[in-house]
Amino acid sequence: MAFCAKCGAQLAEGVTFCGACGAPVGTAASPAAMSPAAPAATASAGGGLTSNMAGALAYVTIIPAIIFLVMEPYNKDRFIRFHSFQCLFFAASMFALSIVLMIVGFVLAFIPVLGWILDLILWLIFWFGSLALVIFLIYKAYNNEKFLLPVIGKLAEQQASK
Numbered sequence: 001m002a003f004c005a006k007c008g009a010q011l012a013e014g015v016t017f018c019g020a021c022g023a024p025v026g027t028a029a030s031p032a033a034m035s036p037a038a039p040a041a042t043a044s045a046g047g048g049l050t051s052n053m054a055g056a057l058a059y060v061t062i063i064p065a066i067i068f069l070v071m072e073p074y075n076k077d078r079f080i081r082f083h084s085f086q087c088l089f090f091a092a093s094m095f096a097l098s099i100v101l102m103i104v105g106f107v108l109a110f111i112p113v114l115g116w117i118l119d120l121i122l123w124l125i126f127w128f129g130s131l132a133l134v135i136f137l138i139y140k141a142y143n144n145e146k147f148l149l150p151v152i153g154k155l156a157e158q159q160a161s162k
Helices: 052-055 064-068 078-108 115-144 152-160
Strands: none
Touching: 052 064, 052 078, 052 115, 064 078, 078 115, 078 152
16 A cells, blocks of 8 residues: 655545646655655656646746646645646736726826826835735745645646646
8 A cells, every 4th residue: 555755645546646636656655754855856757846846837937837837746735736826817817907907007107206106116016916925925935835825826726636
């Protein structure tokens, strides 16, 4: 009887990936022999990246997130898939929000000096806020934690479980 080294779920004979968490089955361990630090220490089969490192890298730009969703064995790991989808949904929402800010800036431009100053302040808050949130998400992913953003997190969770 084999168990997943990442989540401890029971594995059927001959499977290459865990049905519960999607982790590659290279080494089987009993749940009693697993330590809490085992998920962070296990590397993806053939990839060389741990799940937490790949999850953190998914937030750097949308390119690693897309690559992790396409390449095996990363696209089988639910943790990596969640962070990749959350990165893509976050980038799409930031794009939509920047369009809204452009429209607001156009309207504020009719106010001679105060409008321009308010527009600059809004853009600075937008960019520094999104940068701080991305750094926070990278930190959470690196520590093997899932931080669900309000609407985007549930969508990413649904997509990662498919």
